[in-house]
Amino acid sequence: MNKKKFNKLHNILYEMAKTSGNMAGKATSFISSPNKLDNIKTAVYPEALLAFLSQKNLLKLSERITESTANIYDKALDAEYLRTHIGGPNHRMFDGGHDIAGAWEAVKNASKDDSFVQETAALANSLWKDLNTEMGLPFRTINKSSYDETAAWVSKSIPTADKSWFYDLLSYDSFEILAGALSAVGVLFALKNEDLDSLAELLGSAGIIAIISANPLLGILMVLTAAYAYFIKKMEFKSIKFGSGAAVSSVSMGIFALFNLSLFFEFILVLIIGSLIKKKLDKGISIKDLDHYKLLVNKLQVAGAEPEKEI
Secondary structure (H helix, E strand, O other): OOHHHHHHHHHHHHHHHHHOOOHHHHHHHHHHOOOHHHHHHOOOHHHHHHHHHOOHHHHHHHHHHHOOOOOHHHHHHOHHHHHHOOOHHHHHHOOOOOOHHHHHHHHHOOOOOOOHHHHHHHHHHHHHHHHOOOOOEEOOOOOHHHHHHHHHHHHHHOOOOOHHHHHHHOEEOHHHHHHHHHHHHHHHHHHHOOOHHHHHHHHHHHHHHHHHOOOHHHHHHHHHHHHHHHHHOOOOOOHHHHHHHHHHHHHHHHHHHHOOOOHHHHHHHHHHHHHHHHHHHHOOOOHHHHHHHHHHHHHHHHHHHOOOOOO
């Protein structure tokens, strides 16, 4: 990292620490506290975990673990792409062989000598491998011309959205499914115990992560949960709890995007800083402070993505 970029990132991080009430100093006392294990236990697990599961590096790791030599079934799913090269790296959205129905047809027609059980196992294996990649699987096959037109409109009309974000919105992967499943478990526990604060924090956290990471499964779950809690269960939430979950998740996503550390160390850093921010928010923080946090997170993401120049 060159000196100019380092100084820019340093200044942004310093401002974040200052805004959160001298966060850097509190982090030192947090870590050095004799009760640091208890502090870790009270950290913001849902927000940190959901942010962690949204990292593309996890898919790179899972792809390396699950990849294998392409068999006749894998090639059958990719048949249209291998013939026309439609869509390039995004071909799963357009080739007709990667939505559930299309994949099943491709597997059935791959060989005349296999059984139903073999075909079912082959379908599960092929889809599982594709689920554990950055491209994931499409919800349904889409006409490429229509997709290109809509993607161009989205990247032009929606702030911070681009074609990559739009592709992600129309597809899903294994970690998005896992994040949705864990959130569903959290929702059920919160509803069963009538824990309004935890539910509000989860809604705020999962909602902002669903938007940032383009996770439609998580987004739909949170919309349905909010509607059920408000209209059916007649629950009323504290807006500060929504803000707390959203703010911690935003900062967590910024940390993961900024630092080039191992995912384990980034996760620990998120737990520590997230816990400090949450404590600050629980004591009461103004809308102005929340807006400032959002601005700083945006600055972090932009600065972290800037290409480095030799000096």
